[in-house]
Amino acid sequence: MQSIIDASNQMNINSQDIHDLVHITHTIEERIGSTVEIVNGAVDASNKTVQDFEEIASVAGHLNILIDEVNTKLETFHT
Incomplete structure (x- = not known):
């Protein structure tokens, strides 16, 4: 009988x-979900x-092209 009680x-x-x-497990699942949201926001x-x-x-590349064009036109005035 004691073994049944035990x-x-x-x-x-x-x-x-x-x-x-x-x-x-539920608490860990909630924390993982929060972490995933934070990581997604960072990404x-x-x-x-x-x-x-x-x-x-x-834009910088385009400006560089424009500057080169302006410089080329300015050089024509110097010569």
Whole structure:
């Protein structure tokens, strides 16, 4: 009879441990979800920064071409 009581007590302990693990797992899942949102935000910001740099580089390249054209025209006035 004592072994049945011991087994029942152990089953209750195991059941509580499982319940605690489920709660911990849920908390971890929420934290992972929050972390994913933060990382996605950082990736989006990084992508925007890269796009901004690409646009700046494009504009700078265009300005360089215009400056070269102006310099070429100015040289014709010097000669």
